[in-house]
Amino acid sequence: MDFLALYVTLKLALVTTIFLMVIAAPVAYALAYYRFAGKSFLEALIYLPMALPPTVIGFYLIIIMGPKGFIGKTWGMLTGGSLLFTFVGITIASIIYSIPFAVQPMKAAFSKLDRRLLESAYVLGLSKRKTFFRVIIPNSVSGIAAAAILVFLHSIGAFGVLLMVGGSIPGETKVASIAIYEAVEMMNYRAAGMIALSLIPISYAFLLLINKLNERNRI
Amino acid sequence: MDFLALYVTLKLALVTTIFLMVIAAPVAYALAYYRFAGKSFLEALIYLPMALPPTVIGFYLIIIMGPKGFIGKTWGMLTGGSLLFTFVGITIASIIYSIPFAVQPMKAAFSKLDRRLLESAYVLGLSKRKTFFRVIIPNSVSGIAAAAILVFLHSIGAFGVLLMVGGSIPGETKVASIAIYEAVEMMNYRAAGMIALSLIPISYAFLLLINKLNERNRI
Amino acid sequence: FAGEKISVAVAANFISAFKEMAPDVKAKTKIKVEGTFSSTGNLYSQITNGAPYDLFLSADEERPAKLNKDGLAETPFVYARGQVVLWSANKDFCKAKTWQEALKKKPVKKIAVTNTQTSPYGAAAKKALEKAGMWDALQSKLVNGETIAQTFQYASTSAVDAGFCAMSATVSDEGKKGCFYVVREAPEIIQSACILKRTTNRAAVQKFIEFLNSPAAKEIKVKYGYR
């Protein structure tokens, strides 16, 4: 059993989820409350990672994260290291890959909110930023929970993209889904089944946790 | 340019979205409103397709949809045909693969609904079933739109699963993402890029459509 | 025989060659040859679950042999031999005399190899590196591509400095932009094929196999880097 791969998987999924919650919230807010030129276009762009096959995303990510690509070059200048084939690299890839799952449910929750709550907050003197943190976020818990569940699970299942950007390096970028893939390719179906099975309790535990948090905040 | 593959992709994504909306709504309703033994477990099971790598899902789907598998056998008895490598087969695979994306946002929307609306409907004599169609559904439009967007785009990007269950039979099971895969395998990156690019307007058009519908029903 | 059709499961690395052969076969024998392309492992599981293919062109020897042993396929035969090369997008890389020397140069930081357990190309590359006594020393520089096409992608996008690719990659448009060494120390990759017993059109399949062994087919194979 490839425990190292399971550990990397879990770490990746958690880090991705936490980062994406922070990144996606303001984006979802802008999409839910503002009208601006090119908004639908921006939205389509954000959702694009879903519609493209992982191989395509992976291919473009290799290019931009590679030593000649924009992100890769910047990273190289800052740290002197390479981004591809590292844990940081697959984390960035996984974040980009899962953006739509974070943004879409949050946007739905935000835009469903009772306008009067916002008006009340404004009258009480709260700036838009404070209203966001003190009113919108706590009243959108179920949408945020939905986003967290989708992102976490999707990061666990992510495979094609990570395979390309990560290079399957044990302990660093070799996640469980890659281990499963390799087992299948080697016709070792029992091993594949075992790793797949071990993902179930992980996913299940996370799901229970989120549901508990969600219920406590249910309004 | 492989127009046939684009056509199959679009058809698959639409059929999947429509079927999944119908299947997922009652499931999301049960998850949002009822408490029953094993509920978290059922929920985890429903979300499982996200957490597993597509190859694993594809592998198990081949087994159960094959001539010796449960679904495959039943289908064979009913129609005399085989399910694998047919459009119906990849549709079933795509539905199973996208279930979580349909259920999760709908559940979030349903459970966010003002309880007083339901009480009002009950007092007005509406059965639970009628309340579902006449009150819950129309007041959860944005959540349903979120689900439709996620499912549609995810079906377009689906790849690993379809490759395994569908083979790549032109006009039947060869979708755009598989065409991209083949182009990449042949190291023909330009062709791959072209097909990927052509997916953007399709996704964009669908997104605009859903946003329009959503806005018209915005409450 | 007008309007006859056979279905062939083709390992992903052979797509280009296969696609060029199909129209020739059609012209000569009126048989329509339809290909389904995927990884060898994937095709294998499809076949064991009753996929309706007539012929399987594998990327290795192992899986056709296994199908034969399990009674699903006839005796396998070799239809192509591949060769490992060391390819780089950077033409300066090939200025050294041998591939071993090129790899030892300073600026080389990352080298792509295909998964040595799942891919015969990876296994062959490993053998060559072992023969050269470099396998252990290079461990920290190695990056695993999952398929031979992906290894080439790493190299062609300069994500790695060089990669152990298939000869067939060097003849593609992308491949011509770089340079390569033929890695003679790596054993030939033997790709074998087998007729699946479920076929209902054995005569047509036989005709296609005859073509596969003909000089015309040989020419195409060479063009795409096979022997």
Add this chain to the structure above:
Amino acid sequence: MSINVSFKKDLKYFDLDISFSCAKKNMVVMIGPSGGGKTTIVRMLAGLEKPKEGKVVFGNEVWFDSLRHINVPPQKRRLGYVFQDYTLFPHLNLYENATFAAVDKKEVDELFELFRIGHLKKRKPDMVSGGERQRCAICQALARHPRILLLDEPFSALDAITRRGLREELKTLKGKMSFPIIYVTHDIAEALYLADELLPVVEGKIDDQWLQRMITRDPSTEVALRAAREPRLTLVY
């Protein structure tokens, strides 16, 4: 049909314990301090909340009986209920709201004229004033031909004149209908004008003294008593 009610329920700061009955064509008006349990009583009558103990009998139908474990769901009680916060369906316009469970759509047109919101039919609830919403909620409840009507402060958001007008309409309506009406209000004049029976609810119990104090303390109540042209006041407890 008349209704017989007896309820017990433990609330956090007091225990509710109340029983009363209302004959057909009659109106029981509940009045009492804020937080005294009026809304809770009405919700239990509607079947939206479950009493700890008690019994509700409507005609010869048993709606609730804690001993026999009977609890008819709200759908089957066929009652009209105007919520204190007059919930309308936000996705429907006022007319669609009122016809939502209507027996006869033509009646809704008449009701809308009666309640002076005919010109607002096409508006969504969030585009009209509080009083207009409230009147629509009453039309919605009446249009479904209820067998009993529960009104929880239905005119709280209305000005005195409109309120007086609608109060008259309600009285006329009551004459035409033949069902019991349970009415919650804070307006003592209104209570005295409309009530066949007055039910002062204080901390979950019927409290006659509270009502007496209320009447003697507030001089305008005396006038209200005079003003109510048919002062047929019966106190029940």
Add this chain to the structure above:
Amino acid sequence: MSINVSFKKDLKYFDLDISFSCAKKNMVVMIGPSGGGKTTIVRMLAGLEKPKEGKVVFGNEVWFDSLRHINVPPQKRRLGYVFQDYTLFPHLNLYENATFAAVDKKEVDELFELFRIGHLKKRKPDMVSGGERQRCAICQALARHPRILLLDEPFSALDAITRRGLREELKTLKGKMSFPIIYVTHDIAEALYLADELLPVVEGKIDDQWLQRMITRDPSTEVALRAAREPRLTLVY
């Protein structure tokens, strides 16, 4: 600080056109038929809705001026506003709601006692009665030390006794505070008791005749006038 207001806005069935002013320590009470535009006026004052034309000057601050394109956002106006439907934040309990924007938390404790909801601090808004919610909303508005107070039917869900009590408290409070209060009510007695100036709003305009008719038509109003111990009524128009 005093406030000077003049507004024009096109509503669907009539055009709103109104101007009035309110000195510091004074209370302007708006009264009028349902749907007449009272809530709309208050919302425009709060900066939640934009008038078509007009001007709002508070002290020497210009809050709104259609000609000079000035429109100070609600956040900067520092006013206390109790909404007609008394919106509280559903994720917070009553105490957290009231201290949400409070200057001094200790004051909130006092306010809760004054408004008799001290025992409900820990409850979420959906676990208390309508009147209790309403009182909490008033505490919330007062606790932030507003420079002007807008109350849109703040006591509509309260019984007469509680209402009379709070009315007195409000009057005492008014004596202590030194800001203008704009008050919307449907209760003519309350209006007469509290108002320094009465503003009858009918179909978007000030309508004196409506008020006269109202007073002569309703006999209880006369008594209410008597009952209001300090009848300092000034009609403004």
